[in-house]
Amino acid sequence: MGEYASGKSEMAVNRAIELKNKGHSVTLVDLDTVEPFYTLRPLKKKLEEKGLNLIAFSREESFGLGETGAMLNPRARWALMHEGDIILDIGYGVNGARTLNLVEGAQESKELKVIAVVNYTRPMTNSREKIKEYIASLGRVDAVIANTHLADETTVDLIKQGNSEIIKAAEELGIPVDYIAVEERLKGLINEENFKVPVKFIKRYMPDAIW
Amino acid sequence: MQKVVGDPRKAFITGNEAVAWAALAAKAEIMFGYPITPQNEVMHYWTRLAPKYNRKFLQTEDELSAGFTTCGAIQAGKKAFTATAGPGNVLMQEPFGMAEAMRLPLLAVIQQRGGPSSGTVVYSQQEVTLTTFGGNGEGHRIVYSTSSHQEIFDYVIKGFNTAWKYRFPVFVLGDGYQAKMREPLEMYDPEDRGIEMVKPYALVGLDGRIGETREPQHLCNIYSLEEELYEVVLKIAGDYDAMTPEVVEYEEKECEDADIIVVSHGVVSRAADDAVKILRSQGIKAGYFRPITLRPFPQKQLREALAKSGAGKILIAESSYGQLERLTKQELYGETVPIKSLLMPGVGIVDSDIVNKVKSIM
Numbered sequence: 001m002g003e004y005a006s007g008k009s010e011m012a013v014n015r016a017i018e019l020k021n022k023g024h025s026v027t028l029v030d031l032d033t034v035e036p037f038y039t040l041r042p043l044k045k046k047l048e049e050k051g052l053n054l055i056a057f058s059r060e061e062s063f064g065l066g067e068t069g070a071m072l073n074p075r076a077r078w079a080l081m082h083e084g085d086i087i088l089d090i091g092y093g094v095n096g097a098r099t100l101n102l103v104e105g106a107q108e109s110k111e112l113k114v115i116a117v118v119n120y121t122r123p124m125t126n127s128r129e130k131i132k133e134y135i136a137s138l139g140r141v142d143a144v145i146a147n148t149h150l151a152d153e154t155t156v157d158l159i160k161q162g163n164s165e166i167i168k169a170a171e172e173l174g175i176p177v178d179y180i181a182v183e184e185r186l187k188g189l190i191n192e193e194n195f196k197v198p199v200k201f202i203k204r205y206m207p208d209a210i211w
Numbered sequence: 212m213q214k215v216v217g218d219p220r221k222a223f224i225t226g227n228e229a230v231a232w233a234a235l236a237a238k239a240e241i242m243f244g245y246p247i248t249p250q251n252e253v254m255h256y257w258t259r260l261a262p263k264y265n266r267k268f269l270q271t272e273d274e275l276s277a278g279f280t281t282c283g284a285i286q287a288g289k290k291a292f293t294a295t296a297g298p299g300n301v302l303m304q305e306p307f308g309m310a311e312a313m314r315l316p317l318l319a320v321i322q323q324r325g326g327p328s329s330g331t332v333v334y335s336q337q338e339v340t341l342t343t344f345g346g347n348g349e350g351h352r353i354v355y356s357t358s359s360h361q362e363i364f365d366y367v368i369k370g371f372n373t374a375w376k377y378r379f380p381v382f383v384l385g386d387g388y389q390a391k392m393r394e395p396l397e398m399y400d401p402e403d404r405g406i407e408m409v410k411p412y413a414l415v416g417l418d419g420r421i422g423e424t425r426e427p428q429h430l431c432n433i434y435s436l437e438e439e440l441y442e443v444v445l446k447i448a449g450d451y452d453a454m455t456p457e458v459v460e461y462e463e464k465e466c467e468d469a470d471i472i473v474v475s476h477g478v479v480s481r482a483a484d485d486a487v488k489i490l491r492s493q494g495i496k497a498g499y500f501r502p503i504t505l506r507p508f509p510q511k512q513l514r515e516a517l518a519k520s521g522a523g524k525i526l527i528a529e530s531s532y533g534q535l536e537r538l539t540k541q542e543l544y545g546e547t548v549p550i551k552s553l554l555m556p557g558v559g560i561v562d563s564d565i566v567n568k569v570k571s572i573m
Binding site: 004126150 | 220222228232251255259
């Protein structure tokens with residue numbers, strides 16, 4: 001979960017494909033209650049072709065529904081009952097971990113990990129203090145992913161500066177940082193040893209999600 | 212008022228957020244609104260940010276009320292704005308008409324959606340006619356059609372100044388794609404760019420005695436005499452025409468030697484820009500013309516582009532069934548250049564759509 005446009009879906013999709021490639025059975029859930037027909041819908045087929053079990057409305061399922069307001073896919077409510085690895089992409093962000101109230105078993109699960117995705121170029125999280133304030137507003141957070149970027153305009157300096165502020169904020173909150181996410185094309189330019197936490201190189205799938 | 216952005220830096224945000232931040236930076240004091248897709252995040256972010264910057268928000272019971280409360284706050288001297296879309300834009304035409312009649316510096320952001328419908332929320336460019344000429348009047352309003360998040364930010368700031376300087380209602384027109392998509396932009400406080408914000412001023416409750424120490428304000432929305440209405444409309448029309456050369460804006464590329472000029476607006480012009488580059492690389496002399504102000508339309512400038520290029524054709528590309536086409540044709544009355552169209556209501560237009568269309572008509 002995380003701030004609107006922080007990179008939640010991109011992180012979720014990348015993680016799902018990574019686990020799938022390791023031979024796991026993976027269920028990816030679009031848990032966007034504000035825009036249930038937008039987020040992963042355009043990518044659904046493509047991701048299913050990669051062998052992922054996707055819980056998201058397809059184009060056909062949403063056809064004719066128009067503006068139905070907040071809507072929960074019934075399959076999302078029971079998503080945690082699936083076998084294998086389950087990734088919940090909690091859309092929109094403002095309700096934080098409270099959105100998990102909609103998912104059966106989320107409060108009782110010992111395996112569930114709540115991860116906040118933070119992008120330093122988001123105006124609501126563009127300083128250490130704001131990041132701390134924002135993460136604190138989310139409720140339960142078990143770990144942070146530092147995902148500082150500006151899409152095609154991402155620079156190495158920005159990655160260094162933004163993510164080190166996120167790491168410091170997380171340290172001050174006592175929350176571990178799982179990794180820094182960096183787009184694959186910048187691989188040669190990043191010295192992974194400069195960071196205190198692992199660097200994960202990701203592929204961008206969301207640019208294909210124009211709806 | 213405190214600075215909002217501080218040191219200018221790039222941010223990765225949606226178009227709706229850009230509206231909220233720009234309104235804050237432009238020192239807007241209050242937003243009135245009623246939820247509607249795809250403008251909701253304008254309200255969401257305004258309400259998240261407003262308390263931190265001592266600004267205000269009122270959610271009204273519907274769009275009529277949101278429009279009229281905006282009109283009321285403006286009369287009281289508050290820099291107020293609203294944002295809406297689709298059927299909300301339909302409902303707000305009544306208060307927008309009041310703003311035209313009373314010359315209220317109202318700013319409204321419109322994130323277009325599809326139609327005909329009350330409930331279709333998807334992308335389209337089908338609110339051009341409504342936003343430019345929607346009221347029961349003469350369309351005496353200013354409509355900026357933006358094509359990027361940077362422009363949304365820039366024109367919301369500029370729009371407040373245009374409204375308060377000329378006292379015509381101002382609209383910043385986006386669409387469902389622009390509202391939701393994410394891209395980088397540079398945010399700034401206007402004063403750091405040398406932009407002086409016009410200070411709001413009250414239109415009612417003024418000091419002095421009417422007829423003795425000051426003139427009456429004549430904030431009138433209802434005329435019962437035909438001759439009086441005639442005089443008022445002609446006065447407004449005269450002011451509008453006098454203002455037009457000062458506010459009209461457009462973007463033009465590669466028109467000097469163009470054989471065909473592609474006319475588009477808003478987000479579609481990004482595809483047109485790319486298409487013209489592709490066509491040029493393939494030896495086809497295409498030009499690009501984008502009205503930034505759909506009202507008032509850059510009529511003189513488009514006619515000049517036609518004259519200097521000697522272009523034998525115009526192609527109008529839009530995600531609607533002829534709304535920009537109608538607007539453009541009426542502005543080009545008397546020109547004999549053939550006008551072809553690529554009309555795709557509801558769906559996005561990409562560069563290859565325009566490239567293929569141009570090749571099919573050349």
